[in-house]
Amino acid sequence: MLRSTSIKIDSWKPVKLLARQSVKEDIVDLSCDLKGDVAAIITKSSLTIFTNRELLDNVPLKGGRQIHISDNEERILVLTADALLCYDYWGQIKWTYRGVDSNSQFSANGDGTRIALSESNSLKVISRFGEVSWDSTFEDKIREFLFTPNNSLVVSTMSGLFLIETDNKIVELNSNILASEISCSSDYLIVNSEDAMIAFSYTGTELWKKEGVATSNVSFSNDGVKHVFLQDSKTLVCQDRNGDEIWTYRSKDELQGAYVLESGNMVGVYSNTVFHIIDYQGQQAWSYQAREKVVGFSFSNHGGDVIVVSDSKIHWFQNEGFLRTSVDGELDRAEQLFHKVSVYDSNLDQLKYDMEKAKSLQSGKFELVKDSFQIINRVNMRLASLHQRHVGYLDALPSFMEQLGLQGAQTDEMIPLLYTYYSLHSDLSDTSSLDALLERANFLLTKLNRYEPSDSKSDKGSEEPNPNHFLKEAKRNISEEVINIKGLITSRNKDVESLESNLKYLVIEWLKTGELDAEPRDFVATYQKSEQIREEKRELIVSKIENSMAFIDYSEKHEHLVLESLNFTCKDKVSLNLTIKNGSEGSVNNLFFRIRVEGSGLNLAEPISGVIRLDHLEINESYSPVFRFEPINRTFTKAVMVVQYLDDAGRRYTSWLGEIDADFLGCYVKPSEIDEEKHGDLRLEYKDHTSHAAVNIEGLTINKITNISKELPGMNLCSFKEESSRSIIYHSAKSSLDDSDYLSMIFLRGIGGEESLRSALELVCHASDIEKSSELKNELMSHLKSELLKSNGRLV
Structure with a gap:
């Protein structure tokens, strides 16, 4: 830990400055996702994206002004001099909206599915897909606007305060206030004007008012029960929903950018070159000297990740002591809520399971504690919803x-x-x-x-x-x-x-x-x-x-993964077997192997979704997923595959993996276990449906040829007889479509002396009709020739 970090309250230890990254230009704005994994900054000329502190991409911009990352990290919204841009979190453009001017600003709801954009006195609501879903023109210039937790929109213009409800109905809340800042909780909103702070209900009723004070940076915690704000630039104040003061924190320097976590247990604020963390009682927990002017900061929802930006640097902190305390508190809260809710709701098995899983992770390493928080936070949100429903x-x-x-x-x-x-x-x-x-x-x-x-x-x-x-x-x-x-x-x-x-x-x-x-x-x-x-x-x-x-x-580039093998085999079902190796210099994560079947010969049975998921592959590690099919008919059919994954920097890839045709030995015959006597009886039964083929081989010993001939795909090795210079090998199988029999015999004998390395191979096939025995002969002979050539044999 660097000496520039000063911890005032021991229970918050450890606090670690993990990384610090320099940026060439002055930073304009910062945003991070809910979990703190993805962070992005903008300068006047670029968007820079980081995942887990690693630089992911740098995208050129023209006049960067404002940025917002959705809670679920699916969208990065950037306002520039001439457009509102939407990127995915690996820097690929998703859509562009051009209707902006020099005074335009935007606001988005938490998951980025609704975006409001102003242009003079015009306001548009844009969907997550970049399409205008609603627009309206107000009589006067729009000053501020913000989404409420229930997706309504509060708008301040030069002529008053308005609420745009979710059905797009516009309601005037107040015609006598000129708001410079709007802050919204689930039940009420607070409006700051030049010299007053006023709380309104969403029907426009004034709840309380404080005059003669300059306030800014209002943010809510505890579902609106508390809020913090800056007063007269040097005082940080925490109030309850009635406007009664809970605590104050005073500074000799001018404070900026106050923001409180939903839990109310941590507040961030900065003054010139120093960043401060304040606890739930208004005491300074720790501070950081950035050595250049601080321009912003952001928290993950659990407070374990703290990101601070100064003029030309981005600083990442691991706020571990606070995170562990928060998880303990969330687990205690979950136990209390569960006890209350279980009295009147019995359908809680999944929530109970999630609570136990969160407990099992709480004492692990930092990343596991973060996972524990996300799990128990979801549990608490659901339990709180059920409790509120009962209330x-x-x-x-x-x-x-x-x-x-x-x-x-x-x-x-x-x-x-x-x-x-x-x-x-x-x-x-x-x-x-x-x-x-x-x-x-x-x-x-x-x-x-x-x-x-x-x-x-x-x-x-x-x-x-x-x-x-x-x-x-x-x-x-x-x-x-x-x-x-x-x-x-x-x-x-x-x-x-x-x-x-x-x-x-x-x-x-x-x-x-x-x-x-x-x-x-x-x-x-x-x-x-x-x-x-x-x-x-x-x-x-x-x-x-x-x-x-x-x-x-998909892309045709293969930058990280290597397809080492791909083949069909058939037993109870047809299996498509892959072997994938990570050939890159870093791990790959969150892999999705996706398959499509073209043709009606095979029907995908497992997994029915056509998707196999794998958490990660380490360097040089291999993985062998298997897709299973039901054979239907002999119509030409093939399977095609792509793979989606993240590299170790968080970049997403969708790459072509390969394709394979359904083949006779892999899909339409399956091993049938019979003894030599039964083999002989069936050969006699099918004596009129026999097919023959022969080939001479040079360069391989008869033992090598025998071993190759024993391993036939789709066939069961019934028995074999070997002498020094000759062998007989018996195989059997059944059709995977109609259960009919397939039989084969392979006769091997040496030609000349043992040192000549010359052999003769004769293949005899039997089946229930001549077409089937002929097909079996052709497929087996093709396989045998291929394997013999691979072993450096020569066919004569």
């Missing part, structure tokens, strides 16, 4: 009963018993994940319809198909998945209607009999199972869509 249950119950057509029918005894059904109804009514998937699928279809075949991959000398070859199929496949997604939405809506009908019948039955069921009816488990099946189908649809796009977006 609001009594208020929501009248409207729920009205929805069932039973307004006011509930008795006091029914109220606790109805909660299980109400909670299930709430879960089934939420189609947000399916709606988002449908939106993405429709966008990809639009993208494919606009796709212009590229000449860059149309080299006629290449044996590899180009993306144009798969374009028509991708359109068809994604169109089918759109139908499937709509089917899942319809299925869920039908379950909602069915649940309402069953519940209405149940309440009426309770009213008639006066006998109430303490345990939920069986139909609850039925709906839960249906929802589980829908989720599995949703995941399968996602895999199929990603598969289709991978065969459009």
